[in-house]
Amino acid sequence: MSIRIGIYGYGNLGRGVESAIRQNPDLSLAAVFTRRDPKDLKIQTEGVPVLSAGDVLSFKDEIDVMILCGGSATDLPEQTPSLAEHFCVIDSFDTHKRIPEHFERVDAAAKAGGKLGVISVGWDPGMFSLARLYSSAILPCGKDYTFWGKGVSQGHSDAIRRIEGVLDARQYTVPVEEAIAAVRSGACPELSTREKHTRECYVVAKEGADLARIEHEIKTMPNYFADYDTTVHFISSEELAREHSGIPHGGSVLRSGKTGFDLENAELIEFRLKLDSNPEFTASVIVAAARAAYRMAKRGEVGCRTLFDIPPAYLSPLSDDELRRSLL
Amino acid sequence: MSIRIGIYGYGNLGRGVESAIRQNPDLSLAAVFTRRDPKDLKIQTEGVPVLSAGDVLSFKDEIDVMILCGGSATDLPEQTPSLAEHFCVIDSFDTHKRIPEHFERVDAAAKAGGKLGVISVGWDPGMFSLARLYSSAILPCGKDYTFWGKGVSQGHSDAIRRIEGVLDARQYTVPVEEAIAAVRSGACPELSTREKHTRECYVVAKEGADLARIEHEIKTMPNYFADYDTTVHFISSEELAREHSGIPHGGSVLRSGKTGFDLENAELIEFRLKLDSNPEFTASVIVAAARAAYRMAKRGEVGCRTLFDIPPAYLSPLSDDELRRSLL
Numbered sequence: 316m317s318i319r320i321g322i323y324g325y326g327n328l329g330r331g332v333e334s335a336i337r338q339n340p341d342l343s344l345a346a347v348f349t350r351r352d353p354k355d356l357k358i359q360t361e362g363v364p365v366l367s368a369g370d371v372l373s374f375k376d377e378i379d380v381m382i383l384c385g386g387s388a389t390d391l392p393e394q395t396p397s398l399a400e401h402f403c404v405i406d407s408f409d410t411h412k413r414i415p416e417h418f419e420r421v422d423a424a425a426k427a428g429g430k431l432g433v434i435s436v437g438w439d440p441g442m443f444s445l446a447r448l449y450s451s452a453i454l455p456c457g458k459d460y461t462f463w464g465k466g467v468s469q470g471h472s473d474a475i476r477r478i479e480g481v482l483d484a485r486q487y488t489v490p491v492e493e494a495i496a497a498v499r500s501g502a503c504p505e506l507s508t509r510e511k512h513t514r515e516c517y518v519v520a521k522e523g524a525d526l527a528r529i530e531h532e533i534k535t536m537p538n539y540f541a542d543y544d545t546t547v548h549f550i551s552s553e554e555l556a557r558e559h560s561g562i563p564h565g566g567s568v569l570r571s572g573k574t575g576f577d578l579e580n581a582e583l584i585e586f587r588l589k590l591d592s593n594p595e596f597t598a599s600v601i602v603a604a605a606r607a608a609y610r611m612a613k614r615g616e617v618g619c620r621t622l623f624d625i626p627p628a629y630l631s632p633l634s635d636d637e638l639r640r641s642l643l
Numbered sequence: 644m645s646i647r648i649g650i651y652g653y654g655n656l657g658r659g660v661e662s663a664i665r666q667n668p669d670l671s672l673a674a675v676f677t678r679r680d681p682k683d684l685k686i687q688t689e690g691v692p693v694l695s696a697g698d699v700l701s702f703k704d705e706i707d708v709m710i711l712c713g714g715s716a717t718d719l720p721e722q723t724p725s726l727a728e729h730f731c732v733i734d735s736f737d738t739h740k741r742i743p744e745h746f747e748r749v750d751a752a753a754k755a756g757g758k759l760g761v762i763s764v765g766w767d768p769g770m771f772s773l774a775r776l777y778s779s780a781i782l783p784c785g786k787d788y789t790f791w792g793k794g795v796s797q798g799h800s801d802a803i804r805r806i807e808g809v810l811d812a813r814q815y816t817v818p819v820e821e822a823i824a825a826v827r828s829g830a831c832p833e834l835s836t837r838e839k840h841t842r843e844c845y846v847v848a849k850e851g852a853d854l855a856r857i858e859h860e861i862k863t864m865p866n867y868f869a870d871y872d873t874t875v876h877f878i879s880s881e882e883l884a885r886e887h888s889g890i891p892h893g894g895s896v897l898r899s900g901k902t903g904f905d906l907e908n909a910e911l912i913e914f915r916l917k918l919d920s921n922p923e924f925t926a927s928v929i930v931a932a933a934r935a936a937y938r939m940a941k942r943g944e945v946g947c948r949t950l951f952d953i954p955p956a957y958l959s960p961l962s963d964d965e966l967r968r969s970l971l
Binding site: 331334335337338339359411414415418435440442444445446447448449451452453454455456499501565574575576579580581582583584585586587588589590591592595596598599600603606621622623624625626627628630631632635636638639640642643 | 659662663665666667687739742743746763768770772773774775776777779780781782783784827829893902903904908909910911912913914915916917918919920923924926927928931934949950951952953954955956958959960963964966967968970971
């Protein structure tokens, strides 16, 4: 009897979850819930119902784990607490500074309903967070570095699109290779924002738009671009579609630390991801966490959790014996 | 009130544990136990007693976690089960294929005494095992690669020392950079033993020894060298002491996997270590695990565990709130 998964919200992440479930024979897709008209939604898995988000509560007994695939800006802050009272839920809430507040709300709702919720699952927050936690626990005398990219930042791409005269845009976050190399060498450099990442923008402008003004607006935009060395390329919509339609991402979490009575030895830990598809990888982490959430819920655990709280073995379909024999 | 640690066995690893404890203000060294005459042992921490291994049971109430720092060949298979009945224990048992059997014996002893034991803590087994577990759970359609080095292999160095005419030796395991590069590129190559690692040997021979015979014996030694491209350098004992006295190690665990409905996207996970001191890093992992073991024991957990069973948050001195705020 497989673990029955519900998908709530069917964009890039929802599709990623649908495809990840196929790689895990102990999981099955039970239903997809959408705020659109279900008739208009075509999913890839035959025989699985597409249902209206409004009807979700009638499926409490048909779903073991509900995976919320909405966005962190407005969807998840409302949806996760509201569903956590009725379902075992997982989300990928990724607004780092609002995590404590989101945690509290999901925790309260899950406890009220006697359910388990897991938030902020993915790669950052998620696997990168785990790398930071493990490596800082192991090397207390040390310094963390997180580099992102090369990869597409949806938020920065959206910010460019809001500029007058811009039809479409794609922004890549690019780590500065010299900075990574310095950290990998065992040095503990102090790096400014500008020294860690550059930003590359591919912009499709309206015909006749003032390109110099657009470029200036991008490069001086506070928070998003002003603190970075930014390059702007104006290209055609055809080129954007042809060369920039992927959603790659990745990066490295490094910890450079010292050991020994006189801190005479340098130790370096690096966790690195190179992803063709950001949403599909995020979905793959979420689906493994869904297995863990199911097991924790079965044990009677209640309230909100993150990957920090999940014993690693719970994520794997292998038994404890098999894990010790084959992976330890 | 800090967590009181006992060190059982004071070689390179024991000294590493002693120095790691200094980096963790919530831990304190309570005592060092040795099979040598305690009078002959000088440790680095003032005011801490050095005691005879035979007296260890009288210190049941003075030690919260006993860290066993003996070797996997003969010490730990006997010591860990025997102490697990009386203490919360941790070891770094690293004979991979005997782990299931060691686990069973420690589990039985710990349960008999109502204690908790954690075995096989370090980097391989240990952090590399965690990397294999997390990455295989996330990317079921994929392939694992573990590369070791460049680093000193104690077992291979010892094997050379047993050859007639050899005074001393140091063996480095060296990963083949082209093989790592191929895996990092997203390919899933099938790699033979010979294609993954080479072996470099620095040998001090007795005066007048038959160097050609020694080199031949090394290169044809089954299990240790016959399956590898091996180079042998004869050097003086002065050069060995000057250039090869460190105990560096490290390596990479990679998982190359595919996602998407048609497995059209490649995802790569890499966990990499670059260590000046193999025993000090191993000790640093063990000391973090000692904190976790203490917490699990306090919760009433009993029996044998590995890092696979430990919620990551237990390893950190930070509270759950702080972890979510600062590292998630």
